[in-house]
Amino acid sequence: MWGDSLLIVFISICTAFLGEGLTWILVYRTEKYQKLKVEVERQSKKLEKRKEAHGDSLDKQHKKKIEREEERLKNNNRDLSLVKMKSMFAIGFAFTALLSMFNSIFDGRVVAKLPFYPISWIQGLSHRNLPGDDYTDCSFIFLYILCTMSIRQNIQKLLGFAPSRAASKQGGALFGAPPAQFK
Numbered sequence: 202m203w204g205d206s207l208l209i210v211f212i213s214i215c216t217a218f219l220g221e222g223l224t225w226i227l228v229y230r231t232e233k234y235q236k237l238k239v240e241v242e243r244q245s246k247k248l249e250k251r252k253e254a255h256g257d258s259l260d261k262q263h264k265k266k267i268e269r270e271e272e273r274l275k276n277n278n279r280d281l282s283l284v285k286m287k288s289m290f291a292i293g294f295a296f297t298a299l300l301s302m303f304n305s306i307f308d309g310r311v312v313a314k315l316p317f318y319p320i321s322w323i324q325g326l327s328h329r330n331l332p333g334d335d336y337t338d339c340s341f342i343f344l345y346i347l348c349t350m351s352i353r354q355n356i357q358k359l360l361g362f363a364p365s366r367a368a369s370k371q372g373g374a375l376f377g378a379p380p381a382q383f384k
Contacts, residue, residue, distance in 0.1 A: 205341075210348050212303060212345065213349045217353040220296065225360075228284060228287070237284060248274060251270070303345070307341035312339055312340065318337060
């Protein structure tokens with residue numbers, strides 16, 4: 202079981218590097234992506250400085266300027282996401298093929314023991330294709346997803362592909378906080 206777990210962690214590291222390599226080839230090295238990324242960074246820093254400089258004492262004119270800048274930043278973030286989306290189809294296809302191959306290799310094998318009982322709507326994934334009723338047994342797909350989610354973000358940071366803190370702070374992330382609204 203330990204060997205399988207370590208193999209799955211290694212597989213997720215390799216697939217994360219493969220995914221980032223494909224994304225670099227298809228997206229990160231393109232001129233359009235580079236321009237949009239620089240523009241988002243610049244606008245994020247500018248907006249953050251403007252908000253810090255004026256604080257809560259904003260008059261109507263400053264509020265409108267900040268709202269326009271937030272709108273431009275939102276549009277550039279959307280364009281950046283659209284550029285990235287093109288590569289996601291290629292990566293999704295490659296990962297689906299790899300996932301089905303590895304899933305057939307580890308089918309019906311307990312690869313780890315969970316230190317908790319998963320909540321009911323996750324048990325179908327964590328105990329997928331495993332015999333018995335011990336829901337602390339972990340299937341390949343669950344461990345692979347957990348590893349990939351944590352490892353890929355760290356690899357993006359390591360390689361310098363993760364969005365900057367300033368851009369993330371301004372709500373550039375998909376599930377990030379929405380920009381502050383002025384009243």
